[in-house]
Amino acid sequence: MATYVYRCADCGDFELTRPLGEAGPSERCPACAEPGRRVWTAPRLADNGVRTRAAAAEERSAHAPTVTSGPPPRPGTRAPGDPRHARLPRS
């Protein structure tokens, strides 16, 4: 299935879902039943519930981006360890 866009002279654009290749040059407007001419757009094939991992990750990062608390550590410096390690016996 694909979503096709039609334009009604009175109501503006409306969308219809049709099987691929079965979209006619004009369809009746759902609001006023006047014929609307097809508007040529790229077919929206990804709206059928099947999402790629990359698209899902991209959407997640838009809603909940990874937030950092500071700049990355400078090269050569060690990240602070657990403070309890200082109390461990030394050999």
Ligand SMILES: [Zn+2]
């Ligand atoms: Zn209309």
